[in-house]
Amino acid sequence: MTGASSEESRLRAYLLGELPPEERVPVEERLLMDRDFVELLLILEEELTDGYLRGALSEQERNEFENYFLTTPARRRKLKMARVLKRYVANKRPELAPGTRTDRPSGAFRRRLVFAPIWGTALAAMLVAAVGIGIWRTVIYESTVDKGLAALRAYRRESPVEGRVSGFDWGPRNETLGDGSNDIPDRTKLDVAGRYLSDAVNTRGDADSHHALGKYYLVKGDLDAAIAQFYTALESAPKNAKLHSDLGVALLERGRLSREGSSDSLPDFAESLVHLDEALKLDPALLEALFNRALCHEHMNARSQAADDWKAYLERDGGSLWREKARRHLLDMEDDKKKTSQDKEFKESSPPTKPGMEARR
Amino acid sequence: MKRNWELTGEAFDKFLSWLHPDREEAGKKYEDIRRHLIIILNCRGCDAAEELADETINRVIRRAQQMADTYRGEPAPYFITVANNLFLEYRTKLQITSELPADFPEPDPDPDDDREYDCLDQCMEELRPANRDLVLRYYSEDKQAKIDHRKQLADEMGIGVNALRIRAHRIRLTLQECLDKCLASGPVM
Known part of the structure; x- marks a missing residue:
């Protein structure tokens, strides 16, 4: 299977449904007769599946993977297997000391213990050690996710996105002319955060680590990667309100940046709204989600819903840095509303204009 | 499709000898073709890949009775053509029985x-x-x-x-x- 790179790209395209029929047929004819080629296909299937779980696929590949590749039960079974293998390997990394290799004892090991009373003393000692480790983990130990998030928090003081990211005490982005902001981002902290959080995804691969890595990408401005990480986290934590809210922010930001107001941004806004609604359904007191939903409604020109959300937000936010921002949004919306109705009244009361007058006004 | 056609030992032997003159080699080739057809149909997004692979082979066996003596070249393209036709029939049937498109695979829930x-x-x-x-x-x-x-x-x-x-x-x-x-x-x- 040497020199297989062009073959591999073709097979990868075949697996993702990218090949046109005239290129697909020769691939299938070869697959039918060539065992090595089939083996390569199966290897690439596994690698694509692992890449999907790691969030390593591009946005387009991820869509193709979900909508084309994953449509058969056999492949969904493989995805399940890949997910559990990933978790298993993360728990049993060979470089870790035996006592800390896994957060759960192996099934076979448990079976052996049950049937071997001679291990009673050892079991007691291990239990004591486990309690000690438990105390250490909860009281003293700071996980790589915590360290990464602490570094990310220290990276800057103002939110780099328009919405509110959960768990950060940053203030809103300063948008005054001439950039009156005194927020000087510390890029070293961002790099440190990236290292810790990537490591956490590689070693733990759980919802918290994917969620945290998603925040890192969001803050960094890599919105596609952030969204991919949040979706991966949602697979194992679908009831996490903060996760839905952060995914909502990422989609909102992507929609806002892709030519605001154009039809291109509507699917992102709509998807964002679904996740923000879900976040508020799961936790109605989550202020970040309420703030983000008000913004989302505003971007979608759903003015009365946006005004309701801003009012609800102002009632609940006792005095965070974001309260003033919310108040300004509501005032601007009310000003716009007044201006629109004044314009309407003016137009209705004005005599018909001569051609060209309207344009000059 | 002639549904009243029955697979006989004689027909299967003729099919095997069309795949390869050596019976053992032909048997291996048959196993490979069946396994690979399942993989290919899976790649096409067919969730009844095994059934369609078997039906493809049945149809090829039936056709082999007439064409084994005259067909030249590798049998692979013939299998692929038959599998393609069957897959299209299958998809059409699926569209008729269900107006909705195939559901997006739900993320697997965690209980298992x-x-x-x-x-x-x-x-x-x-x-x-x-x-x-x-x-x-x-x-x-x-x-x-x-x-x-x-x-x-x-x-x-x-x-x-x-x-x-x-x-x-x-x-x-x-x-x-x-x-x-x-x-x-x-x-x-």
């Missing part, structure tokens, strides 16, 4: 996860220690670190990276089979 984990744990215990170690090491790193790590692992084993990739894949296939069996049986003790 612990059982899968226990099953995988049991399957890993059944591997030879060297293979178990290979799986743990092969899948343990990410991105660039993973590439370096696999290179180092291949060097240690005295084989190429591609050979290592194939070896890991074969062990993973064994694990998948073991996992499927374990999940189909009772709970893990």
Whole structure:
């Protein structure tokens, strides 16, 4: 299977449904007769599946993977297997000391213990050690996710996105002319955060680590990667309100940046709204989600819903840095509303204009 | 499709000799073709891949009775054409019986996860220690670190990276089979 790179790209395209029929047929004819080629296909299937779980696929590949590749039960079974293998390997990394290799004892090991009373003393000692480790983990130990998030928090003081990211005490982005902001981002902290959080995804691969890595990408401005990480986290934590809210922010930001107001941004806004609604359904007191939903409604020109959300937000936010921002949004919306109705009244009361007058006004 | 056609031993023999003059080789070829057809149909997004693969072979056997003596070249293109036609028929039938498109696969819920984990744990215990170690090491790193790590692992084993990739894949296939069996049986003790 040497020199297989062009073959591999073709097979990868075949697996993702990218090949046109005239290129697909020769691939299938070869697959039918060539065992090595089939083996390569199966290897690439596994690698694509692992890449999907790691969030390593591009946005387009991820869509193709979900909508084309994953449509058969056999492949969904493989995805399940890949997910559990990933978790298993993360728990049993060979470089870790035996006592800390896994957060759960192996099934076979448990079976052996049950049937071997001679291990009673050892079991007691291990239990004591486990309690000690438990105390250490909860009281003293700071996980790589915590360290990464602490570094990310220290990276800057103002939110780099328009919405509110959960768990950060940053203030809103300063948008005054001439950039009156005194927020000087510390890029070293961002790099440190990236290292810790990537490591956490590689070693733990759980919802918290994917969620945290998603925040890192969001803050960094890599919105596609952030969204991919949040979706991966949602697979194992679908009831996490903060996760839905952060995914909502990422989609909102992507929609806002892709030519605001154009039809291109509507699917992102709509998807964002679904996740923000879900976040508020799961936790109605989550202020970040309420703030983000008000913004989302505003971007979608759903003015009365946006005004309701801003009012609800102002009632609940006792005095965070974001309260003033919310108040300004509501005032601007009310000003716009007044201006629109004044314009309407003016137009209705004005005599018909001569051609060209309207344009000059 | 002639549904009243019955597969006879004679017809199957003729089909095998069309695949290969040596009966043993022909048998192997037949097994490969069936397995590969299932994989191809899976790649097409067919969730009844086994049934369609068998039906494809049945149709080819039936046609082989008339054309085996005159057909020249590899049989592969013929199988692919028949499989394509069958797949199109299958898809049309599916569209008629269900107006809705195939559902997007829901993310697997977690309840089975612990059982899968226990099953995988049991399957890993059944591997030879060297293979178990290979799986743990092969899948343990990410991105660039993973590439370096696999290179180092291949060097240690005295084989190429591609050979290592194939070896890991074969062990993973064994694990998948073991996992499927374990999940189909009772709970893990």
